Amino acid sequence: MKTIKLGLIGLGTVGGGVVRILQEHHDDFVRDQDIDLRLVAVASRDSSEAHVLGIADIFSTDGNDIINNPEIDIVIELVGGTGAARSFVYAALEAGKSVVTANKALIAAEGHDICTLAASKGCEVAFEASVGGGIPIIGPLRHTLAGNRITSVIGILNGTTNYMLTRIDEDRLSYDAALAEAQAAGFAEFDPTADVEGADAAAKIAILGTIAYNTDIHISQVPVEGITAISPVDLDYAREMGYSIKLLGIANRTPGGIDIRVHPTMLALDHPLSSVRGVMNAIYVVGDAVGETMYYGAGAGSGPAASSVVGDLIEVARHLAYRESIAQPVWDTEALPIRSIDELITSYYLRLSVPDRPGVLATTAQVFAQHDVSIYSMVQRGVHEGCAELIYVTHAARESAIRATLAGIEKTGLLTSAPVLIRVEDAKA
Amino acid sequence: MKTIKLGLIGLGTVGGGVVRILQEHHDDFVRDQDIDLRLVAVASRDSSEAHVLGIADIFSTDGNDIINNPEIDIVIELVGGTGAARSFVYAALEAGKSVVTANKALIAAEGHDICTLAASKGCEVAFEASVGGGIPIIGPLRHTLAGNRITSVIGILNGTTNYMLTRIDEDRLSYDAALAEAQAAGFAEFDPTADVEGADAAAKIAILGTIAYNTDIHISQVPVEGITAISPVDLDYAREMGYSIKLLGIANRTPGGIDIRVHPTMLALDHPLSSVRGVMNAIYVVGDAVGETMYYGAGAGSGPAASSVVGDLIEVARHLAYRESIAQPVWDTEALPIRSIDELITSYYLRLSVPDRPGVLATTAQVFAQHDVSIYSMVQRGVHEGCAELIYVTHAARESAIRATLAGIEKTGLLTSAPVLIRVEDAKA
Numbered sequence: 127m128k129t130i131k132l133g134l135i136g137l138g139t140v141g142g143g144v145v146r147i148l149q150e151h152h153d154d155f156v157r158d159q160d161i162d163l164r165l166v167a168v169a170s171r172d173s174s175e176a177h178v179l180g181i182a183d184i185f186s187t188d189g190n191d192i193i194n195n196p197e198i199d200i201v202i203e204l205v206g207g208t209g210a211a212r213s214f215v216y217a218a219l220e221a222g223k224s225v226v227t228a229n230k231a232l233i234a235a236e237g238h239d240i241c242t243l244a245a246s247k248g249c250e251v252a253f254e255a256s257v258g259g260g261i262p263i264i265g266p267l268r269h270t271l272a273g274n275r276i277t278s279v280i281g282i283l284n285g286t287t288n289y290m291l292t293r294i295d296e297d298r299l300s301y302d303a304a305l306a307e308a309q310a311a312g313f314a315e316f317d318p319t320a321d322v323e324g325a326d327a328a329a330k331i332a333i334l335g336t337i338a339y340n341t342d343i344h345i346s347q348v349p350v351e352g353i354t355a356i357s358p359v360d361l362d363y364a365r366e367m368g369y370s371i372k373l374l375g376i377a378n379r380t381p382g383g384i385d386i387r388v389h390p391t392m393l394a395l396d397h398p399l400s401s402v403r404g405v406m407n408a409i410y411v412v413g414d415a416v417g418e419t420m421y422y423g424a425g426a427g428s429g430p431a432a433s434s435v436v437g438d439l440i441e442v443a444r445h446l447a448y449r450e451s452i453a454q455p456v457w458d459t460e461a462l463p464i465r466s467i468d469e470l471i472t473s474y475y476l477r478l479s480v481p482d483r484p485g486v487l488a489t490t491a492q493v494f495a496q497h498d499v500s501i502y503s504m505v506q507r508g509v510h511e512g513c514a515e516l517i518y519v520t521h522a523a524r525e526s527a528i529r530a531t532l533a534g535i536e537k538t539g540l541l542t543s544a545p546v547l548i549r550v551e552d553a554k555a
Numbered sequence: 556m557k558t559i560k561l562g563l564i565g566l567g568t569v570g571g572g573v574v575r576i577l578q579e580h581h582d583d584f585v586r587d588q589d590i591d592l593r594l595v596a597v598a599s600r601d602s603s604e605a606h607v608l609g610i611a612d613i614f615s616t617d618g619n620d621i622i623n624n625p626e627i628d629i630v631i632e633l634v635g636g637t638g639a640a641r642s643f644v645y646a647a648l649e650a651g652k653s654v655v656t657a658n659k660a661l662i663a664a665e666g667h668d669i670c671t672l673a674a675s676k677g678c679e680v681a682f683e684a685s686v687g688g689g690i691p692i693i694g695p696l697r698h699t700l701a702g703n704r705i706t707s708v709i710g711i712l713n714g715t716t717n718y719m720l721t722r723i724d725e726d727r728l729s730y731d732a733a734l735a736e737a738q739a740a741g742f743a744e745f746d747p748t749a750d751v752e753g754a755d756a757a758a759k760i761a762i763l764g765t766i767a768y769n770t771d772i773h774i775s776q777v778p779v780e781g782i783t784a785i786s787p788v789d790l791d792y793a794r795e796m797g798y799s800i801k802l803l804g805i806a807n808r809t810p811g812g813i814d815i816r817v818h819p820t821m822l823a824l825d826h827p828l829s830s831v832r833g834v835m836n837a838i839y840v841v842g843d844a845v846g847e848t849m850y851y852g853a854g855a856g857s858g859p860a861a862s863s864v865v866g867d868l869i870e871v872a873r874h875l876a877y878r879e880s881i882a883q884p885v886w887d888t889e890a891l892p893i894r895s896i897d898e899l900i901t902s903y904y905l906r907l908s909v910p911d912r913p914g915v916l917a918t919t920a921q922v923f924a925q926h927d928v929s930i931y932s933m934v935q936r937g938v939h940e941g942c943a944e945l946i947y948v949t950h951a952a953r954e955s956a957i958r959a960t961l962a963g964i965e966k967t968g969l970l971t972s973a974p975v976l977i978r979v980e981d982a983k984a
Binding site: 143147151154155157158159254260261262265266269270271272273274275340396398401403406413414415416417418419420421422423424427429430432433434435436437439440441 | 572576580583584586587588683689690691694695698699700701702703704769825827830832835842843844845846847848849850851852853856858859861862863864865866867868869870889
């Protein structure tokens with residue numbers, strides 16, 4: 127049996143979970159994997175958690191103590207973000223140490239450079255925990271599904287927003303009440319911007335798209351819309367028409383390049399992703415041989431994220447211990463173009479708030495016609511005195527035509543509040 | 556780049572799918588995996604498919620030509636069953652060749668011996684395709700979830716029966732009509748015994764239990780009940796009470812040993828498995844760190860099964876090519892007892908057909924009381940003249956007590972047809 131020595135930087139929620147698994151399951155890993163996984167050093171800003179976990183004797187407040195420790199084989203980076211964490215990851219690889227990380231922001235921004243550096247140093251970089259928490263998804267994409275040409279990856283990748291949409295849908299909470307509840311329950315941060323505006327999901331779909339299509343996708347290439355404009359009436363209208371509304375990260379292979387985006391999406395109620403409720407995450411993957419598959423589980427939290435970190439640790443450790451040769455990280459063996467969202471063709475739901483008076487419907491309908499956008503259904507409802515809502519659902523149309531239509535409608539001066547646009551994901555469109 | 560030479564025995568639906576993937580994606584595997592996967596010999600009883608696939612030049616009707624070919628590194632066994640296929644697998648391993656197979660019957664019966672032989676020969680055996688068709692499940696259990704103590708594996712593992720139950724539920728087809736439809740659609744065999752009586756699911760849960768708990772589970776240790784007694788009224792009663800009925804393979808870790816069984820099960824409608832419809836399969840896995848996860852996809856068919864076979868091929872080939880060391884198959888590092896189903900404690904649904912006359916309800920109710928089985932709910936319905944149905948749902952009770960209760964009720968001579976018993980899977984029970 128071989129011993130592999132681990133150094134951990136970052137002792138927050140996930141770091142604590144990793145320490146507990148390594149303590150509780152050490153002997154299982156010896157028995158099942160023939161590996162003695164030994165945590166020899168831990169660094170974090172605050173030492174209080176180290177005392178609780180009984181690891182004060184190997185604790186330091188300086189992450190560089192981990193990097194500079196020559197006996198450490200694998201560095202576990204759980205600081206997060208692209209500041210200090212970035213330096214630790216590069217320094218560890220430069221020092222010839224393999225890295226296991228949950229850092230979605232860093233991998234979505236610099237995955238190519240990090241994997242290239244790792245390969246040049248004969249090291250591994252593993253980041254299953256960066257997407258979907260405890261859900262095995264990078265592993266299946268890289269290994270079990272490796273015989274497929276993947277054509278579509280669609281994910282509910284942010285638990286906070288899925289929780290909010292579930293609460294708005296099932297209990298008619300307002301957006302603000304749903305957010306307050308998510309914060310009270312500890313799902314949402316005090317500053318929920320990265321969740322509700324979609325940046326968190328964008329980093330994750332950039333990583334999944336990269337792995338699925340072997341092409342480098344930078345987070346800045348992902349068009350993003352969050353859920354801040356969604357209100358209970360949109361969920362009501364959606365359900366009437368047979369749809370759920372989910373904040374989806376979407377990455378499709380198309381002849382013109384990779385179609386990648388994050389936005390609230392109307393999804394047929396019988397789609398497997400539509401029944402994913404609350405804080406759960408799920409990723410739907412279509413391959414040319416396997417057809418439809420889906421992976422479901424907790425997208426965040428101490429245990430789930432730690433589960434993925436330790437799964438990676440065991441893999442990397444086995445490679446190191448038995449010189450099973452390093453698993454060279456495939457990052458961008460194909461160099462596919464990213465398609466502009468202007469070229470997207472799908473159906474659209476538009477909710478327009480307008481004055482309730484003659485001619486308004488005709489005027490707006492005419493703008494759709496001017497831009498050759500064909501209407502699938504239209505409903506007008508009085509909302510309160512003098513005000514109405516027009517709910518348009520279009521046939522498949524080009525994103526650029528919808529944008530031009532919306533601009534045209536805004537120019538009429540009729541809108542009494544900002545329009546709500548939701549893309550409809552519909553295989554039949 | 557290294558070349559790995561493959562020999563395929565069995566050119567049925569799955570074999571044809573594997574050949575097509577190897578032809579279409581050969582260059583992808585060279586680019587992404589740095590492996591030249593070369594199919595050098597194919598054997599099957601019938602040569603017609605070989606002509607269609609353009610591989611007549613490497614075709615033979617004798618599987619031993621594959622075993623005896625010294626240049627072959629990996630044998631793909633897709634004959635199935637425990638006859639000729641068994642000999643090919645043992646002979647391949649004896650000859651020092653690694654084996655990739657989709658053979659659930661063989662692995663569920665002799666997995667321990669096969670893995671032991673492989674290890675002694677320094678070979679690999681991989682069988683992702685034996686369970687869940689294209690769904691990545693053995694890979695995630697062995698790798699991404701390796702940091703967990705798995706506590707529960709519950710699967711919809713047979714597409715034919717799930718299709719039939721879906722049709723009975725949604726369109727009130729009779730059992731016979733649903734079976735005829737499944738046969739017409741090509742999902743069910745002409746002889747559907749292995750599907751409808753549960754043997755197919757039993758082989759698969761035996762394999763999943765073995766992998767999840769690192770303990771050898773032989774298919775003969777799995778108590779099995781099929782769906783032949785289920786009728787539309789059971790699905791109606793279930794839905795009224797908030798349940799679906801699914802044929803589940805269940806393997807739980809309990810203090811007394813592994814609780815493993817296959818039977819029709821009532822499952823809360825909001826359980827992730829309840830929304831799995833038609834021929835799709837899904838496996839629900841709970842781990843101590845990761846919590847609930849689920850894996851969903853097509854459980855059978857040429858493409859899905861071939862996807863898993865080729866995923867395994869790429870893994871084994873990379874290990875062979877780059878001496879990433881052989882992945883030693885973990886089969887039974889823990890030796891856990893299998894718990895008797897008599898010790899199962901759960902809720903039960905019982906439907907009793909009885910004469911519609913005074914005293915019958917009291918007589919049956921008394922039998923429950925005699926055996927200390929507490930009733931959660933009871934409904935009596937007139938069915939047709941002189942006949943009634945008693946629908947009992949019990950509180951949590953011991954399987955042995957329910958069996959004794961049923962025997963006691965049968966002894967009253969009141970039953971006008973065989974009773975229907977369905978276990979209720981309910982975390983609250």
